[in-house]
Amino acid sequence: YFKAFTKQFTTGENYQAGADRELQTVRQKMIDFLQNHSQEVRPPACPPLDPVLSSDVTSLFGKNSHHYTALVFESNSSYVGREVILDLIQYENIVVRRMLNFDKAFLEKLGVSSVPSCYLIHPDGSHGLINNLKPLRSFFSSYLKSLPGVRKKLLLPLQLPAQENREESTEIKVWKEFDKSKLYMADLESGLHFLLRVELAAHKTLEGAELKTFKDFVTISAKV
Numbered sequence: 001y002f003k004a005f006t007k008q009f010t011t012g013e014n015y016q017a018g019a020d021r022e023l024q025t026v027r028q029k030m031i032d033f034l035q036n037h038s039q040e041v042r043p044p045a046c047p048p049l050d051p052v053l054s055s056d057v058t059s060l061f062g063k064n065s066h067h068y069t070a071l072v073f074e075s076n077s078s079y080v081g082r083e084v085i086l087d088l089i090q091y092e093n094i095v096v097r098r099m100l101n102f103d104k105a106f107l108e109k110l111g112v113s114s115v116p117s118c119y120l121i122h123p124d125g126s127h128g129l130i131n132n133l134k135p136l137r138s139f140f141s142s143y144l145k146s147l148p149g150v151r152k153k154l155l156l157p158l159q160l161p162a163q164e165n166r167e168e169s170t171e172i173k174v175w176k177e178f179d180k181s182k183l184y185m186a187d188l189e190s191g192l193h194f195l196l197r198v199e200l201a202a203h204k205t206l207e208g209a210e211l212k213t214f215k216d217f218v219t220i221s222a223k224v
Contacts, residue, residue: 001033004043031082047089049082052097054106062125068094069121070144073112076100080116080137087141093149118143192221 002012015029035049052071060069070088072081081098088096101107101115110119111128116135121127133139144150178184200206206214 003041004037004046005041027083028079031079031086035082045089047085048097049085051081051100054099054103057097057099060121060125061127064125065121065123066093067123068144068147068150070094070096070140071119071121072096072098072116072140073101073107073119074098074116078116080135080140083137084118084140084144087137088144090152091145091150092153093151094144094147096144116140123149 074081085096118130118140120130
């Protein structure tokens, strides 16, 4: 892990993801890295991941705003709120915050009977609990991305600085956007490289069902 604003050369810090090596474990570890940045060296693009207080939220009710505000109510050990916050970081016209389920009276007042739950404040100040949503990150994020006016932020194309002291080329090159609907050979090569030289290499032996699965995969790869 390389901290933001590192002043001197560093090889980074190694962290063990845990014995399970599950994606969820690695994701939560990365979220902890972001949240544990001190305020002085917090990356400017990193949204606030700490929970807000009920007093901060009450002031938003009934007031006009230029965006939606989504509140994810959850327990202290839950990562759903922070995951949804990071999912929506590239979207405009919506702000996502998380609240812990300590203030029982406030939760009861808003009709939040279980956590995690998603509560939405509309731009006109109206507000209410989002019903019929499974309490999962994927459902919360998909719903919020589908709200009217919520869309991905327009990112300016990355421009490479012109090389100095070279007369033959003074134009600034603009990176082309890749076509997300297409599969590139580089993706296939990268995927095969990782599978065969990294994932497969983690197994000392292959036998039984694992060996059959690998043989089937090689057969399919050869055919296509």
